[in-house]
Amino acid sequence: MISIKGLKKVYPAKHQDVVAVDDLNLEISKGEIFGVIGYSGAGKSTFIRLLNRLEDPTEGQIYIDGKDISAMGKKQLRKSRQEIGMIFQHFNLLWSRTVRENIAFPLEIAGVPKQQRKERVDELIELVGLKGREDAYPSQLSGGQKQRVGIARALANNPKVLLCDEATSALDPDTTDSILRLLVDINEKLGLTIILITHEMHVIRKICHRVAVMESGRVAEQGDVLDVFLHPREPVTKRFVEQVMGDREQEESLHLLENYQTGKVIRLHFVGETTNQALISQVSKQFDIAINILQGKITQTQKGAYGTLFVHMDGSDEEINRAITFIETSTTVEVEVYSDAE
Ligand SMILES: Nc1ncnc2c1ncn2[C@@H]1O[C@H](COP(=O)(O)OP(=O)(O)OP(=O)(O)O)[C@@H](O)[C@H]1O
Ligand SMILES: [Mg+2]
Numbered sequence: 001m002i003s004i005k006g007l008k009k010v011y012p013a014k015h016q017d018v019v020a021v022d023d024l025n026l027e028i029s030k031g032e033i034f035g036v037i038g039y040s041g042a043g044k045s046t047f048i049r050l051l052n053r054l055e056d057p058t059e060g061q062i063y064i065d066g067k068d069i070s071a072m073g074k075k076q077l078r079k080s081r082q083e084i085g086m087i088f089q090h091f092n093l094l095w096s097r098t099v100r101e102n103i104a105f106p107l108e109i110a111g112v113p114k115q116q117r118k119e120r121v122d123e124l125i126e127l128v129g130l131k132g133r134e135d136a137y138p139s140q141l142s143g144g145q146k147q148r149v150g151i152a153r154a155l156a157n158n159p160k161v162l163l164c165d166e167a168t169s170a171l172d173p174d175t176t177d178s179i180l181r182l183l184v185d186i187n188e189k190l191g192l193t194i195i196l197i198t199h200e201m202h203v204i205r206k207i208c209h210r211v212a213v214m215e216s217g218r219v220a221e222q223g224d225v226l227d228v229f230l231h232p233r234e235p236v237t238k239r240f241v242e243q244v245m246g247d248r249e250q251e252e253s254l255h256l257l258e259n260y261q262t263g264k265v266i267r268l269h270f271v272g273e274t275t276n277q278a279l280i281s282q283v284s285k286q287f288d289i290a291i292n293i294l295q296g297k298i299t300q301t302q303k304g305a306y307g308t309l310f311v312h313m314d315g316s317d318e319e320i321n322r323a324i325t326f327i328e329t330s331t332t333v334e335v336e337v338y339s340d341a342e
Pocket of ligand 1: 047
């Protein structure tokens with residue numbers, strides 16, 4: 001649906017030109033939540049501004065639904081922009097307008113008649129969960145509510161794509177979660193393609209299907225979110241994964257796993273498993289063993305749980321082995337015996 005080829009943006013400067021985006025190539029499918037992560041200055045905002053032609057590319061093409069955005073004239077572009085909604089970190093609302101009037105604004109610009117406008121605004125208010133706050137002014141809203149107005153406004157003209165530039169960076173963790181849930185909800189309900197820019201890996205892990213890691217204007221690495229979490233190749237990606245997972249080697253260097261007189265210490269590696277919560281209790285019920293969780297970190301992604309759990313299993317060798325075989329054959333969890341009491 002979105003195809004980006006050889007995209008480049010150079011800002012001319014006195015001493016040395018700034019290459020903000022450099023030979024960027026990406027394919028984004030319809031209905032996908034695609035994340036772009038990178039440190040400050042990586043070129044993320046420039047990239048997103050190129051996507052809706054707030055900036056003109058120096059080189060390269062951007063095709064949205066087969067149409068080359070980068071080659072469009074002004075008139076064509078104005079029409080195409082209605083198919084692209086955008087939300088921002090600082091909401092960019094009109095402060096002298098109410099919630100209702102803010103959401104109606106893009107409809108006014110598009111020349112939608114009054115009655116139709118009203119109906120559409122009502123629909124949107126319902127969709128983003130702002131019922132009862134229609135007549136409030138932005139200054140009377142919380143950050144999360146302001147972003148809901150931003151989302152409703154961005155969706156007013158039924159765009160095909162929603163661009164989010166650090167849309168949750170100004171919000172607290174709970175509010176961030178509620179806005180992320182709203183984005184997933186909209187993605188599923190409307191089949192909307194979402195491109196989401198962030199410097200926070202937990203945002204990627206919670207809602208994105210695929211991710212591209214940007215560094216110095218280029219894509220350093222891209223893939224399914226779970227794959228990238230599991231096998232980060234580039235140093236920059238590893239640092240982002242550690243943001244969420246902690247440093248694996250450091251965890252394992254802890255020596256609390258050794259001093260058991262009986263039983264086995266087992267390492268369970270969850271790879272996209274959907275039933276991690278149930279697994280431990282199921283195994284301890286089904287087999288005559290005691291299971292103790294020692295340490296670990298499991299994180300949920302769009303496609304299931306990912307992470308490592310160290311557990312101590314105590315009981316007869318035979319029973320422990322049966323439990324291990326059960327986990328190996330009936331789940332996707334990888335099992336490794338970490339230490340075995342003699
Ligand atoms: N209008 C501009 N004129 C000149 N240089 C610019 C302009 N906009 C961005 N740059 C430069 O391009 C590079 C990429 O900036 P960009 O804003 O795209 O990064 P970012 O990844 O969005 O960073 P952040 O996470 O801080 O928002 C930076 O070196 C920046 O200084
Ligand atoms: Mg930015």
